[in-house]
Amino acid sequence: MxxxxxxxxxxxxxxxxxxxxxxxxxxxxxxxxxxxxxxxxxxxxxxxxxxxxxxxxxxxxxxxxxxxxxxxxxxxxxxxxxxxxxxxxxxxxxxxxxxxxxxxxxxxxxxxxxxxxxxxxxxxxxxxxxxxxxxxxxxxxxxxxxxxxxxxxxxxxxxxxxxxxxxxxxxxxxxxxxxxxxxxxxxxxxxxxxxxxxxxMEASPELDFEAIKAELESIPSVKNAHHFHAWRVGENGIHFECHLSVEDMLLSEAQRIIDEAEKRLKKFGITHVTVQLEVDRCASKDLVCEKE
The missing domain is CATH 1.20.1510.10 (Cation efflux protein transmembrane domain)
Structure with a gap:
C-alpha cells in the first residue's frame, strides 16, 4: 500500500x-x-x-x-x-x-x-x-x-x-x-x-500452444487437449481456458486432473485457468476439435 x-x-x-x-x-x-x-x-x-x-x-x-x-x-x-x-x-x-x-x-x-x-x-x-x-x-x-x-x-x-x-x-x-x-x-x-x-482486442499473449497441448496430454487419463483460448484482462495476468477429453472416471478423479492441469500451466505464466472436462466428445487430436 x-x-x-x-x-x-x-x-x-x-x-x-x-x-x-x-x-x-x-x-x-x-x-x-x-x-x-x-x-x-x-x-x-x-x-x-x-x-x-x-x-x-x-x-x-x-x-x-x-x-x-x-x-x-x-x-x-x-x-x-x-x-x-x-x-x-x-x-x-x-x-x-x-x-x-x-x-x-x-x-x-x-x-x-x-x-x-x-x-x-x-x-x-x-x-x-x-x-x-x-x-x-x-x-x-x-x-x-x-x-x-x-x-x-x-x-x-x-x-x-x-x-x-x-x-x-x-x-x-x-x-x-x-x-x-x-x-x-x-x-x-x-x-x-x-x-x-x-x-x-484480447489477442493471445505469446504462448506456445503446441507445448501446452503436449504438457496437458501428458497428464494420466487425458486423451486430448483442445479448444484453447488465452487472453489478458490487464497487463500481467494471463487467462486461459481449454477442453480436456478424458477417460470415463469418478468426479473425484476428474478434480485431480483439473488441479494437475492448473499446476502445470503455471510454468507458462498462466495465472487463471478454466478447464472443461469431456468424455468421448472429440473425434480428432487437433487444437480445434470436431465433436463426435
Missing part, C-alpha cells in the same frame, strides 16, 4: 509541475517565436493529462470486482495507456506538419526568452522523470513515463537548438529539432499503442 501511495503522490506532484511548465512555455514560445518551445509546451500539457489519467486509472484499478465488472477494473489502466500513446502519435504528426510549414516560412526567434524557459522546463521534466522512473513497469505508468522522458529529451534539444540559433544564427535548426523530437516520440509511442491494442 505504501508503494502505491508513493506512486500516486509522485503522479500528483508531476501533474502540478507540468501544468506550471505548460503555461510558462506557452508564454515563452509566443514571446520568443520558437516553434520548438511551443511544441515542448504541448508535450508538457499532454504529460499533465496523461499523468492525471494514469492517477485515476490506478485509483479505479484498485476497486474490487463486482457483479457487473466480474474481472475488476484493471483494464482501465490499459485504456489510459491506449489513449496516452494515441495522443502522443497525434501530437507528433501535428508537430511534423508545423515544422514543415516553418521550414518554408522561417520566423525570427528571441533566444533571450527561449533559452531560460527551456532550461527551467528541462529541470521540471527531469524531476518528474526521476519521480516515476522506479514505477515505469506497467503499460499505464510506462505510457505516462514515456511522455515525460520524451519531453525531457525535447527540452534538451530545444536548448541545443537555442544555443545554435543564438551563436550561429541558424534559424532552421528550430523546426529541425522539432522533427527529430517528433520522430522519436512516434517510435516510442507506437510500442505502447501496439501492446495496449493487443490487450484490448
Amino acid at each position: 505504501g508503494h502505491g501511495h508513493g506512486l500516486r503522490r509522485n503522479l500528483v506532484f508531476s501533474v502540478v509541475l507540468n501544468l506550471t511548465m505548460t503555461i510558462a512555455e506557452v508564454i515563452g514560445g509566443i514571446l520568443s517565436g520558437s516553434l520548438a518551445l511551443l511544441s515542448d509546451s504541448l508535450h508538457n500539457f499532454s504529460d499533465s493529462m496523461s499523468l492525471l489519467a494514469s492517477y485515476f486509472a490506478l485509483k479505479l484499478g484498485e476497486r474490487r470486482a463486482n457483479e457487473k465488472y466480474t474481472f475488476g477494473y484493471k483494464r482501465a489502466e490499459i485504456l489510459v495507456a491506449f489513449v496516452n500513446s494515441a495522443v502522443l502519435v497525434g501530437i507528433s504528426l501535428f508537430l511534423l506538419v508545423e515544422a514543415y510549414r516553418r521550414f518554408k516560412n522561417p520566423q525570427p526567434i528571441d533566444t533571450a526568452i527561449m533559452l531560460p524557459v527551456a532550461v527551467v522546463g528541462l529541470v521540471a521534466n527531469l524531476l518528474s522523470v526521476l519521480l516515476l522512473h522506479g514505477h515505469a513497469h506497467g503499460l499505464n505508468i510506462r505510457s505516462a513515463y514515456l511522455h515525460l522522458l520524451s519531453d525531457t529529451l525535447s527540452s534538451v534539444a530545444v536548448i541545443i537548438g537555442g544555443l545554435l540559433i543564438r551563436f550561429y544564427g541558424v534559424g532552421w535548426i528550430d523546426p529541425l529539432v522539432t522533427v527529430f523530437i517528433s520522430l522519436y516520440i512516434l517510435r516510442e509511442a507506437y510500442v505502447v499503442l501496439r501492446e495496449s491494442v493487443e490487450v484490448l
Whole structure:
C-alpha cells in the first residue's frame, strides 16, 4: 500500500509541475517565436493529462470486482495507456506538419526568452522523470513515463537548438529539432499503442500452444487437449481456458486432473485457468476439435 501511495503522490506532484511548465512555455514560445518551445509546451500539457489519467486509472484499478465488472477494473489502466500513446502519435504528426510549414516560412526567434524557459522546463521534466522512473513497469505508468522522458529529451534539444540559433544564427535548426523530437516520440509511442491494442482486442499473449497441448496430454487419463483460448484482462495476468477429453472416471478423479492441469500451466505464466472436462466428445487430436 505504501508503494502505491508513493506512486500516486509522485503522479500528483508531476501533474502540478507540468501544468506550471505548460503555461510558462506557452508564454515563452509566443514571446520568443520558437516553434520548438511551443511544441515542448504541448508535450508538457499532454504529460499533465496523461499523468492525471494514469492517477485515476490506478485509483479505479484498485476497486474490487463486482457483479457487473466480474474481472475488476484493471483494464482501465490499459485504456489510459491506449489513449496516452494515441495522443502522443497525434501530437507528433501535428508537430511534423508545423515544422514543415516553418521550414518554408522561417520566423525570427528571441533566444533571450527561449533559452531560460527551456532550461527551467528541462529541470521540471527531469524531476518528474526521476519521480516515476522506479514505477515505469506497467503499460499505464510506462505510457505516462514515456511522455515525460520524451519531453525531457525535447527540452534538451530545444536548448541545443537555442544555443545554435543564438551563436550561429541558424534559424532552421528550430523546426529541425522539432522533427527529430517528433520522430522519436512516434517510435516510442507506437510500442505502447501496439501492446495496449493487443490487450484490448484480447489477442493471445505469446504462448506456445503446441507445448501446452503436449504438457496437458501428458497428464494420466487425458486423451486430448483442445479448444484453447488465452487472453489478458490487464497487463500481467494471463487467462486461459481449454477442453480436456478424458477417460470415463469418478468426479473425484476428474478434480485431480483439473488441479494437475492448473499446476502445470503455471510454468507458462498462466495465472487463471478454466478447464472443461469431456468424455468421448472429440473425434480428432487437433487444437480445434470436431465433436463426435
